[in-house]
Amino acid sequence: MYRYLEQHPQVFLPAQKELNFFADDLFPDYIREPDYLALFRGAGDARAVGEASVWYLYSQAAARNIQAFDPAARIVVMLRDPVEMLYSLHSQHWFQGMEPEGDFRAALARPAPPTPLLDYRATARYAEQLQRYLDRFGAERVHVILYQDLKADLPAVYRDTLVFLGLEPDFVPDFRVHNANKAPRSGLLRRLSQLPPGLLQPLRRLLPFGLRRRLIGAVTGWNARYAPRPALDPDLAADLRRELAPEMEQLAAVIGRDLSAWLPDNTAP
Secondary structure, three states: OHHHHOOOOOEEOOOOOOOOOOOOOOOOOOOOHHHHHHOOHHHOOOOEEOOOOOHHHHOOOHHHHHHHHOOOOOEEEEEOOHHHHHHHHHHHHHHHOOOOOOOHHHHHHOOOOOOHHHOHHHHOOHHHHHHHHHHHHOHHHEEEEEHHHHHHOHHHHHHHHHHHOOOOOOOOOOOOOOOOOEEEOOHHHHHHHHOOOHHHHHHHHHOOHHHHHHHHHHHHHHHEEEOOOOOOOHHHHHHHHHHHHHHHHHHHHHHOOOOHHHOOOOOOO
């Protein structure tokens, strides 16, 4: 959706995603405010100016920080089937070098996640995460998209999002697929680009944020090979659906949508 919105002539989005400026509980000192604001210098008279950071939903601080920055902000949230999301998130963490355990089942079975970003089950608590934004911005300023609807009718979902943002709704972007599943060519290069050794950390901090992100992006892009993700073990998927069922039922009540496709068969209406 970020790639489709940035093509709209009335929209300005910085070239880089995942800035995480407002998620300071998860990414302290990740980007300084002057560096963050500098990324929007080219906004001009764009009608809609924003950015996209997926961790803003999980963050307990982001909704509060966004409201303090702009009480009139409009929030777009996309929710994916939580079991698919968890499996995809683990794959992304593994590709980036954040996740040391390549086996999804083993990563889920850890007694204590090494960081909040690796607490997979917590990331699937959509209802409480979304409620933080509803409480602060109201339902009229929070637009919820289900990923399954995006796949089923992308043009319609895109148009609805433009209407929510107050933009010309008839613009049609290039709807090519973005963000396919990736695997690293080199595990060593993956670790060095994302988590450089201690001796290189001071140098990393000295580099301007934009340059640092471009360098990491270039190395990560070169190191990526695109490959289909192996199918998730059906038994593990069924276990996760049963575990997450109460959370998904709560979410269905919050957003007023039928989420039976996300529930185990024995609890679906």
